[in-house]
Amino acid sequence: MISRNQRINAFIQLGNFLTDPKHVLEIEDWITSANRRNNWFTPENSALSLAAIGTEFLNPQKLTAWADRYHEPDQIKKVGVIMAGNIPAVGFHDALSVLISGHILLAKPSSDDLVLIQMLLEKLAELEPAFTENIQFVDRLNDADAYIATGSNNTARYFHYYFSKKPNIIRKNRTSIGILTGAESADELAALGEDIFQYFGLGCRNVSKLFVPAGYDFTKFYESITRFTNTCLHHHKYFNNYEYNKSILLINRTFHYDNGFLMLTESPAFVSPISVVHFEYYDSIGDLKLTVQGSAENIQCIVGSQDLDIPEVIPFGQAQKPGLSDYADSIETMEFLARL
Known part of the structure; x- marks a missing residue:
């Protein structure tokens, strides 16, 4: 099992990678690939999202204080995460929450946002090899013990039907x-x-x-x-x-x-x-x-x-600058994960 300090330190290293100018060419390759796959993800918008992850979500003091608010789960579970793909790397907060809490991530990224999520999580495993077994990209979530799914109002009904027998967070249109x-x-x-x-x-x-x-x-x-x-x-x-x-x-x-x-x-x-x-x-x-x-x-x-x-x-201008505790649909993902 990866200790909490190991997990936090790994994400801090990822934040350092994202904010260190010497890695700018590698990150630009990610951004170019994301734009080729999805034209909505302009280089400016992808860079903005990655910078926000590096400076806000993965800020050492903020990340440590946020993680320390929640107790360690009694058991490690496999958590299936169906990610949205409307804006660059939008599924990262869910991935961060699952992994920082000590669970195993079964990630199903949106086809619209496959590149940045995959690059971020692969880089995390490169920085902390102990994460390799805890990060799995999957097409099906049959093996999951719990679910976090984000979609439209229509897909939410589908999610409720299929995932109702296990702990879940189902998000709809907002x-x-x-x-x-x-x-x-x-x-x-x-x-x-x-x-x-x-x-x-x-x-x-x-x-x-x-x-x-x-x-x-x-x-x-x-x-x-x-x-x-x-x-x-x-x-x-x-x-x-x-x-x-x-x-x-x-x-x-x-x-x-x-x-x-x-x-x-x-x-x-x-x-x-x-x-x-x-x-x-x-x-x-x-x-x-x-x-x-x-x-x-x-x-x-x-x-x-x-x-x-x-x-x-x-305040005006702050809508797209969420902090770690600004949970989607006001559902505390970390509290849900701690109770599994």
Whole structure:
């Protein structure tokens, strides 16, 4: 059995590898391969994700403090992890959780995010050979003692059916929202643009819905996000989505705002198509609180001004900067693993 200190030290070494400039060429090879496999994974976005893993998740002090909060499991189990593939290396946190807790990882990466997950875990085993037996890439999860699965609402029903007889965490579709009051500065609105456009809006932590006061004027918002123009217009997949969704809004004669790369349309739905952000008016913060509370199972995170009297709100620009304890669907993965 690999000791907790060995496990922590191995991940710290991986973090050092990711942040050490002398390894930049090897990491660039990973990034190029990931982009060839999935055009959504631009070199900039993959580099951003790997840098966040190296500096935030694998920060020695943060990693040690996080791991030390949880007791060692009584028995080592095989944990099957079905990973999402919507943004680069999105399944890494689950892999980290399983391995740092001492269990055996049966990893089933998404075909959209195969390269970065495989490279990260292979590098980890290279740095700490004792991990070799604890990291297994599999096509089927029949041998797993427990499951962590991330997918759509439809696949979640499938997961519940097949995995119900063993301990499991099943995650469904979630998205994130932004709350505007009209008093935001241009810098805050530009930071909101990061929450919307980072990873092209494909992540559950990306803002796809805005709540705005009645009569809100979107002019300042649009003026504040112009720096994302080239990113959106020059990425063919994003721009194809923009043109397609624009045609749907026009054909259906749906009222919308449009700045040439992002459309805003009023809708009660939380999830919006790529290149579209939904908005909804509110009359008071009190009413908005009730709306948010009633839809909590659909919301991953909330961005807004820190003056809002809503405890879950995080600052603009922080949606795609989760910490180790920012668990998907607010389910403490490490606590689940400790109880197995």
